[in-house]
Amino acid sequence: MKLYYAPGACSMSPHIVLLETGTKFDAVKVNFADHKTETGQDYYAINPKGAVPALHLDNGQVLTEGSAIVQYIGDHAAGSTIMPKAGTTERYKEIEWLNWIASEFHKPMGSLFNKGMAEAAGTLIKTNIGNKLAYLDKHLATHQYLLGTTFTAADAYAFTVLSWAGHVGVDLAKYTNVTKFQAKVGARPAVQAMLKAEGLAA
Ligand SMILES: N[C@@H](CCC(=O)N[C@@H](CS)C(=O)NCC(=O)O)C(=O)O
Structure with a gap:
């Protein structure tokens, strides 16, 4: 997985959740001044909304919206209590x-x-x-x-x-x-x- 983040922005929340759950991920910094990633990619091509966070999943899909992202991370972290079980x-x-x-x-x-x-x-x-x-x-x-x-x-x-x-x-x-x-x-x-x-x- 790849987390697109900007230092101090709301992407800190999924960043914490990834670390709390011990999930394997790479962090990619986004510069708001030009909406480019630290590797020079156009961030709008990753998230057309231009906002962080975005989570590039191992299946190639990209999830956006922090509240959805943390649920995905929690649901895929076996044994973690960071997200209560679905249906409860x-x-x-x-x-x-x-x-x-x-x-x-x-x-x-x-x-x-x-x-x-x-x-x-x-x-x-x-x-x-x-x-x-x-x-x-x-x-x-x-x-x-x-x-x-x-x-x-x-x-x-x-x-x-x-x-x-x-x-x-x-x-x-x-x-x-x-x-x-x-x-x-x-x-x-x-x-x-x-x-x-x-x-x-x-
Ligand atoms: N609805 C989005 C909002 C995300 C958001 O507001 N991100 C801000 C940083 S906290 C952002 O990326 N702002 C720069 C931009 O939108 O270009 C979510 O909940 O994830």
């Missing part, structure tokens, strides 16, 4: 979290990287993100991880989006359960390995 209530809870992060958390947080955004719009989005963080903080007050006691792909995704907060002026300090979660996930060997591989940690 836990699996639907997992999808619930992945979808919530993708639609309600990732996109507003990601939009704050846009330097051209009007100040008023930024303020409104930050208020909205504050509500999402309050919800997350309340949940994490009684849950070690999003699904309970087991680390799953949704935690990797939440960690990824939370890691952008400091870069876009979102202060997490008052969400103490969120910051504890962030520290706990950040200390996982696979997360440390991902940060190193993406050039984000020594």
Whole structure:
């Protein structure tokens, strides 16, 4: 398998999941400035949407959309608990979290990287993100991880989006359960390995 990623982007989530599950893969860096891979390929030819992550499967197909990619990785990692088994209530809870992060958390947080955004719009989005963080903080007050006691792909995704907060002026300090979660996930060997591989940690 080949993971197409950009350092620090939402592709960190499948990158963590690949490392957590011990899946064999190559990582290929994509440059957003020209949408070329580090080997000079046109990234639009790999993912016409231009966004990372994309996962090139061993059967030649390309999967896009982080939430689909992590499910594929988890389902193909024998014995791993990173993705609850298909058909179980836990699996639907997992999808619930992945979808919530993708639609309600990732996109507003990601939009704050846009330097051209009007100040008023930024303020409104930050208020909205504050509500999402309050919800997350309340949940994490009684849950070690999003699904309970087991680390799953949704935690990797939440960690990824939370890691952008400091870069876009979102202060997490008052969400103490969120910051504890962030520290706990950040200390996982696979997360440390991902940060190193993406050039984000020594
Ligand atoms: N819906 C996609 C969104 C992915 C996405 O927003 N990727 C961003 C980085 S976090 C990106 O590649 N932006 C550059 C671009 O779209 O050209 C998913 O969930 O995987």
